[in-house]
Amino acid sequence: MTDMRQAISEDQWRRAELIWDYHQMGHETAPVDVAIGLGSHDLGVAATAAGLYRTGLFPVLVFTGGNSATTRSRFPRGEAVHFREHALELGVPDDAILVEPEAANTGQNITFSRELLAAHGLTPKTVLLVSKPYMERRSFATARKLWPEVEILCASEPLELDDYLKSIGDEKLVLDMLVGDLQRVIEYPKLGFAIGQDVPEDVRDAYESLVRDGFTSRLIAP
Template sequence: MSNTPPTISDEHYRLAERIWDYHRMGHDLRPVDVAVVLGCHDLGVAACAAKLYQAGFFARMVLTGGNSPSTAEVFPRGEAVHYRQHVLDLGVPDEAVLVEPRAANTGQNITLSRQLLAEAGLAPATVMLVTMPYMQRRAYATTRRVWPEVTVVCASEPVGFRDYLAGIGDDRLVIDTMVGDLQRVIEYPDRGFAVEQHVPDDVRAAYRALVDAGFTSRLIGA
């Protein structure tokens, strides 16, 4: 692995888009009992949740997330707290929102949200995971492991790869994070953190090429 931040070439973008396409689950959206909205550096996830609520896909949502190295400066009060303010500003009523402000990883996002819902007297049979587009598969695999009795649907902002990069404004952060998420999709089943997901050969090849090129800042232990 290279320790030097790589210059992003056209080939790197092509490989990254292959991984982007793999991470998106392509689920057909349908009404569910509750949404779990996973915090991150992208406030667009909260905006997407507000639109889905207003479209009638669910009546309650859990906003989950504390802080991580990539969000502490952007959301100093914590991801879920900032998400709450954003969905309220977009017209979601306060009574539709539950806030889970402690989760530090995807497993905690799900387990702590489940706990919060139970404390509120809610036992959903169907859950919509609202995430960044490239976090869908990891969130899905994690939920199937730690909350297997619910039916899961994944949702994200409907945006293409290049438009998403333009909206975030930090191409390297996005590509590094996608590579890190794919590593977790591959390795976490053996650690008991997620269910197994088939990873096609071309996606594995894209992953290896980007790791070799130095897109490694979000790998486990980096």
């Protein structure tokens, strides 16, 4: 076990890896009309989106996101603004980037980005969502609910859980986020926020076990 994982048992780590793998859609990247980089605490989203832009997969890149309690100190001018600045540093031209600086949740990321694109005369038929690795499935389910006429692909930084943990530096927080996102995948369809996703029994068991073990700081109220 690495130093970063001293507070996590091997059994807890195995469960976390099940959930980590489930969250990723496994889509193969392909040319699309537009990409949307979903704001978060993770600047790797902007770097991944910039790298995909440079391969020629899409002509327009939207960064969306305002601030949250977890990002305000890191990105004081807003997630999308900082993501744009990072993408510019990585070689994406300014005229290829649109910024949506108000969204406060994933539903707003999708809705506000769609409205921004429409305001620029763009009605894409194919969209690539670029997110944190463990947010792919939730963003996919949300977009399919709110933008059903568009073909959605997902991408994220190609990291294993151990590498992602090293990049964040807080194993408890990472597992809390994995658990919290899975709860949203399960519960949001009941609230009309997303389409349903099949959750394998072993993944659900891993989720329930980690909740019992106290990885609960990112859970929403029932």
